Amino acid sequence: MSLISEIDYGTPASHADKTVTVTIDGFAVTVPEGTSIMRAAMEAGIQVPKLCATDSIEAFGSCRLCLVEIEGRAGTPASCTTPVGNGMVVKTQTGKLKKLRRDVMELYISDHPLDCLTCAANGDCELQDMAGAVGLREVRYGQEGANHFDAVKDQSNPYFTFDPAKCIVCSRCVRACEEVQGTFALTIDGRGFASHVAAGMDEPFLASECVSCGACVQACPTATLIEKSVIEIGQPEHSVVTTCAYCGVGCSFKAEMRGEEVVRMVPYKDGKANHGHSCVKGRFAWGYTNHRDRILKPMIRERISDPWREVSWDEALGRVASEFKRIQAQRGRNSIGAITSSRCTNEETYLVQKLVRAVFGNNNTDTCARVCHSPTGYGLSKTFGTSAGTQDFDSVSEADVILVIGANPTDAHPVFASRMKKRLREGAKLIVIDPRRTDLVRSAHIEAAYHLPLLPGTNVAMMNALAHTIVTEGLVDEKFVREQCDGEAFADWAAFVSRPENSPEAAAHFTGVPAETIRAAARLYATGGNAAIYYGLGVTEHSQGTTTVMAIANLAMATGNIGREGVGVNPLRGQNNVQGACDMGSFPHELPGYRHISDDIVRGLFEKDWGVHLDAEPGLRIPNMFDAAMDGSFQGLYVQGEDIVQSDPDSKHVIAGLKAMECIVVQDLFLNETSNYAHVFLPGSTFLEKDGTFTNAERRINRVRKVMSPKAGMADWEITQAIAKAMGVNMHYTHPSEIMAEIARLTPSFSGVTYDKLDALGSVQWPCNDTAPEGTPTMHIGQFVRGKGNFLITEFVATDERTGPRFPLLLTTGRILSQYNVGAQTRRTDNATWHAEDLLEIHPHDAEERGLHNGALVRLESRSGATSLRARITDRVAPGVVYTTFHHPDTQANVVTSDYSDWATNCPEYKVTAVQVAPSNGPTAWQDEYQSHSRESRRIDRAVPLPAAE
């Protein structure tokens, strides 16, 4: 193991088809036209000294270190800004160049502190390297002249420091913030000698527009911008490439280590999902992995009112096995089940569903995708034939029109959002369909051509109105539909959407968006070139979630926007492995690879491989498990890494269901809200503590690599295997690669996946099989997976959740950049600096009517329950709509959400709840009661007491 050092080519790659050949220092190099001399040299292994250039950003030509001589040309041009020309003869090392470079370095060093030995960047400093490279031996100017040594360090950001005394003003940070991240939070303040890097209006970084993505820190060649963890620990000695465990983008990172201690997480340039970029969560928010709240010993208790008791793994596993067996003996085979985690690996999820089907002997397995993207799986499989997005992320750079509906990528999928914003800055047009004015609607250098701020719950009306415009105005791609879609289905659909009740004029009534805006957006989508749809939970988490997914698919098919780069239907999946959890057969009715459990042939395949009989009847979905618990028929639940109490809708119903069960086993990193009702706690492992794979939103299977031993002794897959063993079934896996081999053996779309291939290629996108041995970036090329594209009728049915005099406002929920999902991880990091509590966004008009001021404590009440939180008055939301996040258990936004759900998949309707908002003077009775139970149920009688706090 060693520290992976990635080659910096100095300038970005040129993608020109034509190549040119140049001679650099006597070596002939052939590169695409438009390549810089600097990059061409590096391709040949010749390193031209440089400071202001790095290959993530465009050349700038300011440091004057990379000068070269070109035969037949006067002067010494900068190699970063000079493109190669055919037949060019370049010299990178001459006497003249040496002298020039040394002179330049002397000037730099005359205003740079010489504390290299005690500098945190010692060993990872390009300035130091360049001083060596140019042979700097003296600084004739001395250091006594005017300098910046007394400039004050900015330590406001929790994760990195900015020390202007060490800055060489190369502008790499400023350019990275603009070009890579697209936030434009940095600038050069002043000019000449006074010029310095400034955040915002020369504010502390934390107060500026900075989103703490780390791109500037990554780009900095000195110790000016450096991770606090490096200052504290020192330089790493080895690194391992792995995959971030936060959102569905699936960024590749180098975990840079000292022994088993993480020094920093650095985005990996070869990562095909992120290409070297990161966000505040993946880059910095890994502190939860060794947070003092982590539970590292198995625990059990008889009753949920008892304190926890630490026990051995054997005792805990023995308890799980005996309880589950007892329950099954008393109440039948179907009385227990499990919930798989979208945060665990494919291998781990696969094992849990195997445990349920092969050991429990039923199909009571479900996953948190139930509450997020289950409509995606269903809707896309019925129309296209696969339960996944159609493109890779790179596809966005070919899109001409981008339609974002019910998604807030700058907060929830920030690294992909940066790619999208880059494309928008290049001129792609944007349509945003969202009740809220998200940052994509308008932020620095980005402006949506159309924002359709529809009322929550009216997505289907909106999509039908877009389709109506396209069909009735003759904008259908007739050729595509004729050749690739089911003609009869199309004809029925076209007739349906053409009806007057589906017109924009009719939709305007439901959605609140003027008909002409809807028509204009439809025309742009249909005629603007490559049009791509990106959507999120704002589409799926509705009573008509599946219908909207189908309507989206219809729209893409009708306009021929499927089957090539730059187009498609792209669900932005929430959790790191929610795609994988679905692929791996977590649902009660589907075996891995989305094959129905009632299919005798498929079931036979698994029965033969596993050597057991499998039940052909689908098992219980999550909400049905709670219902069955209430009637006594479902009494045992194994929950792998999901906090259903906080994340599932109508918390009171969830809790009543859990309280009715006899044995709840929670496997997690922390005591969470669900474990308040559990009887056995099994301490899980973080993504740093195990091997496996995650599958991201673009179907990309990325390797997760172990960089430290599991802190509690077992990786999550080992725990599941140990439960099986305790119940009498030995699964015999010694490494997750063996589980993947089994998955590949049993799942056609994964048949070509092996760990060796993943190591060789970095990642692959399923389907990966004999016909696509290196995976499938774009799906449905030339033909849909299901054969002919299927248009489905998508009738708009207003949700039963209605506003009325008692509950006149519509609540919708979402995410914020710094926090992730229920916040179990991010709340235990310094990300809390940005978002310490959930806030209720309310329009100034609605606030005034209720006498609310900004920051006031308010009571948020629905038909299901009430909670209290602080108000933020903003016109980001329309009058009549309020918005909050669900990152904090103190708020428990889901006490308020209803138990309405998607007609096809039971995906809950989080996005529409009729509520009332009123001033409040404290937590609600529910919050008080819940807090007190939560405190009570987290007592631990430790076998060995914890050492006293220092």
Added chain:
Amino acid sequence: MPEFEVWNEQRGNEVIAAFVQEEGAALPMLHALQQTFGYIPRAAVPMVASALNVSRAEVHGIVSFYHDFREAPPGTHVLKLCRAEACQSMGGDAIATAAIAELQIGWSETTPDGRITLEPVFCLGLCACAPAAMLDDKVVGALDTARLSALLENVRQA
């Protein structure tokens, strides 16, 4: 002698709005703000950024780059002394030293009575009659310390 308005947000928005549709609106917008208020109030920077749909860092970068944009209100009169090469070679340094001594303020500062702001400028295009200066919107050439004193005296009396 220019008369400036006291900063207020509504007026600032009016000034900004007049330029929103223009191509390359940042500089004209900032000039108009300075003409109206005598300087670019810090509070105006995010407003300009929002109007142009750029970041406030970018606007701050522009404002701080150009010496001509002030970040604080000027005195009643502004004396700009040329500090560029031609004027320096014709005795500009002595004029500068004299001005600083006489006004008892540094560059870009305003006298405590609020009457005069002293600013450096790099070339007024008057090299032929160096050393040169500009008092409010009037240029003055062939300066010597006596003429400088007279100029300052006039301003103080005015």
